[in-house]
Amino acid sequence: MKDIDPFENQDIKRDGLETPLYQLFIYLIPVVGFFPALWTLYRRDSNRQQQTVSRLSVTLALGWLLAYGLLGAGVAQASETLTLRLLFINGLLTSGYFLVSLWLMVRLWQRKSVRLPGVSQLAEGVVRKHLS
Numbered sequence: 001m002k003d004i005d006p007f008e009n010q011d012i013k014r015d016g017l018e019t020p021l022y023q024l025f026i027y028l029i030p031v032v033g034f035f036p037a038l039w040t041l042y043r044r045d046s047n048r049q050q051q052t053v054s055r056l057s058v059t060l061a062l063g064w065l066l067a068y069g070l071l072g073a074g075v076a077q078a079s080e081t082l083t084l085r086l087l088f089i090n091g092l093l094t095s096g097y098f099l100v101s102l103w104l105m106v107r108l109w110q111r112k113s114v115r116l117p118g119v120s121q122l123a124e125g126v127v128r129k130h131l132s
Helices: 010-014 021-028 034-043 048-077 080-109 119-131
Strands: none
Touching (some): 021 048
């Protein structure tokens, strides 16, 4: 007799997704999702879909962190007028990171591709080489 889990989402199985949708959502949570995504890449026992979303999440988070740190360092050494501009750019960058992550979650929910032009190629090239 086949055991049926009442809490299992049958839509996920029917659509051919190998990974539960909630797990992929966790990878795309801004800042926090970086850690489970990095762990998934480090373990190397995940499926292709998990690795693709994890690489994209790690690339976005590291890019945001690098830009955030550089802008923060610039604020510490800038004049008053330049400081305000750098802080404004920093706010736009952070808002953009959160909105892109939210947009990717919506695309995942709609079962569409979660690839970003340029960023996905960088993730597949550089991050795959060093983390996978």
